[in-house]
Amino acid sequence: MRRVTGFLRDNGISLVFGAAFLAALFGQALAGQAAYNNDLRSVGARALSFGDYLTTSHFAVDVTENWQSEYLQFFLFLFATVWLVQRGSPESKELHKAGTESDEDQRVGEHAELESPRWASVGGVRQALYSRSLGVVMFLLFAGSWYAQSVAGAAVYGEERLRELQDPVPWSDYLLTADFWSRTLQNWQSELLAVGSMAIFAVFLRQRGSPESKPVGAAHSSTGIEG
Known part of the structure; x- marks a missing residue:
């Protein structure tokens, strides 16, 4: 138990x-x-x-159009926050740590610890790949779900055209339609708004006990610390 x-x-x-x-x-x-x-x-x-x-394609497109935007959010946030900072936000690194940081800071190579993942202590391609593995996986999930959305969306779009006695369009042509980009961009803009809002709101607002927030008593200018 x-x-x-x-x-x-x-x-x-x-x-x-x-x-x-x-x-x-x-x-x-x-x-x-x-x-x-x-x-x-x-x-x-x-x-x-x-x-x-x-x-059905209707269910598939409704699911995947949300998945792709979520994974896009994490992929962009992971890579953007390597170089971009936001003063006062716990979603940002400390201002002086912008960039990929030193091997010592990242505990790789000769600075790896006993409990460090094996690929953190080796050099070459394996370490370089592992050092970016989270972002790469998020990108692959985004790309895969975006492709699935486009295929399912093309099927739904074709079905709707058939009901109107019009010929369905090939997948490549569907990628240029307003229907595809309307489905895609309405999700992208909401995810980007949510990430940007969180980064800014967390400068001035607090949630006691959450690692997504600074400590309640931390100064607004404190950057990269968690509660």
Whole structure:
């Protein structure tokens, strides 16, 4: 029992957010199925079961267009904050640490510790790759989900055109349509706004006990410290 309790405590963030994600995804699927079936009934088509709806391009595009923007947010934030700073924000490094920092600061090579990851203590390509692995994975997830969104979106767009007795368009042509960029940019702008707002608000506002906030009593000009 103690082991289970310890596991739940040590992994609280991933477990709670993972469960909330699955619950929200399930709720989205139910709402999406209802809305899609209403559209089908309005044109005299047969309604889909829940399982059938999960395999549709409509569900896929609604999911992936949100995923790609989230991963874009993290990818951009990871790489941008290597060089960019924001005075007073806990989302920023200290002002004098802009850049990739020294091997000593990053605990790599000869400065690696006993508990450091193995690739942090070796040189060459492996260390260079591991040093950027988080950003690379976030970029690949963004690129993959953006591609999936474009494929599913092209299928939905083609279906809508067929209902209007128009020919569907190839995937490459769909990438140039207003429909694709409307879906894409409405998510990008919201994510960029959220990141920028958080960086600025955290200069002057506090959340006691959160690592995303400075200590309540920290000066507004204090940069790169967490509560």
